[in-house]
Amino acid sequence: MTSEGVEPGTVRPGGRTARVRESVLRAAGDALAEHGFDGLDLADVARRAEVGKTTVYRRWSTPTGLIADLLDDMAEQSSPRTDTGSLLEDLRANAQLVVKTLTDPRQGPLFRSVIAAATCDPRTAESLHRFYAIRIKEWAGCVTAALERGELPAGTDPDEVIRAVSAPLYYRLLVTGDPLDAAAADLAAGSAAAAARAGEYVR
Amino acid sequence: MTSEGVEPGTVRPGGRTARVRESVLRAAGDALAEHGFDGLDLADVARRAEVGKTTVYRRWSTPTGLIADLLDDMAEQSSPRTDTGSLLEDLRANAQLVVKTLTDPRQGPLFRSVIAAATCDPRTAESLHRFYAIRIKEWAGCVTAALERGELPAGTDPDEVIRAVSAPLYYRLLVTGDPLDAAAADLAAGSAAAAARAGEYVR
DNA sequence: GTTTTAACGGTTCCATGGTTCCGTTAAGGT
DNA sequence: ACCTTAACGGAACCATGGAACCGTTAAAAC
Numbered sequence: 001m002t003s004e005g006v007e008p009g010t011v012r013p014g015g016r017t018a019r020v021r022e023s024v025l026r027a028a029g030d031a032l033a034e035h036g037f038d039g040l041d042l043a044d045v046a047r048r049a050e051v052g053k054t055t056v057y058r059r060w061s062t063p064t065g066l067i068a069d070l071l072d073d074m075a076e077q078s079s080p081r082t083d084t085g086s087l088l089e090d091l092r093a094n095a096q097l098v099v100k101t102l103t104d105p106r107q108g109p110l111f112r113s114v115i116a117a118a119t120c121d122p123r124t125a126e127s128l129h130r131f132y133a134i135r136i137k138e139w140a141g142c143v144t145a146a147l148e149r150g151e152l153p154a155g156t157d158p159d160e161v162i163r164a165v166s167a168p169l170y171y172r173l174l175v176t177g178d179p180l181d182a183a184a185a186d187l188a189a190g191s192a193a194a195a196a197r198a199g200e201y202v203r
Numbered sequence: 204m205t206s207e208g209v210e211p212g213t214v215r216p217g218g219r220t221a222r223v224r225e226s227v228l229r230a231a232g233d234a235l236a237e238h239g240f241d242g243l244d245l246a247d248v249a250r251r252a253e254v255g256k257t258t259v260y261r262r263w264s265t266p267t268g269l270i271a272d273l274l275d276d277m278a279e280q281s282s283p284r285t286d287t288g289s290l291l292e293d294l295r296a297n298a299q300l301v302v303k304t305l306t307d308p309r310q311g312p313l314f315r316s317v318i319a320a321a322t323c324d325p326r327t328a329e330s331l332h333r334f335y336a337i338r339i340k341e342w343a344g345c346v347t348a349a350l351e352r353g354e355l356p357a358g359t360d361p362d363e364v365i366r367a368v369s370a371p372l373y374y375r376l377l378v379t380g381d382p383l384d385a386a387a388a389d390l391a392a393g394s395a396a397a398a399a400r401a402g403e404y405v406r
Numbered sequence: 407g408t409t410t411t412a413a414c415g416g417t418t419c420c421a422t423g424g425t426t427c428c429g430t431t432a433a434g435g436t
Numbered sequence: 437a438c439c440t441t442a443a444c445g446g447a448a449c450c451a452t453g454g455a456a457c458c459g460t461t462a463a464a465a466c
Contacts, residue, residue, distance in 0.1 A: 014434080017442085054445055119240065120241040120242070163381075175332075192398075194403050257456095416460100417459105421453095427448080430444080431442105433442075434441095
């Protein structure tokens with residue numbers, strides 16, 4: 001007799017199961033990018049992934065559950081950061097990367113969708129927070145480097161500086177609708193650097 | 204013969220029609236605060252508003268359509284800003300108001316929901332942008348006052364300073380999940396003021 | 407007050423998203 | 437190579453969200 005409470009896909013995660021997960025998550029990303037969060041239909045995802053819709057419902061049950069898993073998957077693919085030797089240049093590179101991502105015809109709608117999903121479900125929110133915690137940590141390195149070069153007041157919180165770069169860009173994306181262009185990126189990087197130099201992120 | 208393309212509620216907007224709109228919008232706000240964007244059920248809204256569900260479907264048709272109208276309604280109720288005579292104090296008051304709103308047990312979930320809805324529908328996004336454009340304009344006054352007092356470099360964009368206060372707070376709410384407390388408010392106000400003094404928002 | 411008809415609202419109806427059933431396939435262990 | 441059973445997938449089924457229908461109420465115009 002098998003214990004009851006095991007999630008499907010946990011006992012035999014290899015081979016077919018892994019292939020199914022991969023193609024379903026890719027299909028989910030495509031569907032989100034095309035139709036947005038509220039247009040996400042699990043049957044449609046199953047069709048795109050060439051997988052039985054029963055499978056999708058069984059393993060992920062809800063749209064937000066699927067998106068949470070998608071986020072966990074996205075969190076594993078890390079993207080490397082730049083290291084120019086100047087804080088402002090590094091922050092600009094970061095800001096430009098964020099802008100490029102958020103204005104990308106696939107990634108932009110996708111990110112909007114996963115954020116929308118996270119506002120609707122705690123488990124998805126958790127996954128989103130983990131995802132960004134990782135991304136932020138990856139870029140915090142350029143702030144610690146600047147600290148070591150003496151460009152910033154001692155005690156400055158590296159994560160907070162990186163977050164300060166992203167914040168105005170996501171604010172534009174989600175709240176005000178102001179354009180996400182090169183000027184916005186430079187403004188975000190510049191003001192984060194200025195506040196950091198002023199010692200606002202100490203402690 | 205009446206022309207066909209007129210929206211219901213536009214020809215006889217008084218009396219009953221207005222009462223219906225009012226109670227439906229209030230009910231929609233309640234429902235959003237309780238069940239979130241994806242849990243919004245128009246039939247449930249109709250029940251709460253003590254209105255026929257046919258009416259809700261006819262006048263608003265979709266959840267996002269209803270939310271767009273709710274936002275247009277919210278945009279009309281303006282809240283007054285403070286004027287302490289110091290930029291930093293005014294920005295702090297603004298940041299604290301935002302934090303208070305976003306952590307409020309009703310308003311917080313409501314704002315999350317309308318923002319989620321705006322990511323799903325262009326018309327709703329437009330209403331959201333209008334709403335925030337108004338709110339930002341209301342508070343920009345304290346920056347122009349600071350400019351006149353010579354606290355900031357000439358040419359500083361007042362709206363941009365106000366947006367810089369809100370951005371990190373909404374970023375926490377929607378993206379990172381970091382706490383929205385008094386410390387977050389002071390940090391947001393402080394770094395916006397620092398960047399503004401450094402001339403980052405000139406032009 | 408009377409008339410016209412916009413707007414409301416109860417009921418019925420239907421399409422569609424999601425569940426259940428059960429047979430098939432293949433992962434993991436020996 | 438073989439066995440057990442986790443996981444998949446097609447088909448039939450069902451509940452539920454949203455549309456259509458039509459009689460009722462009351463806003464606006466006179």
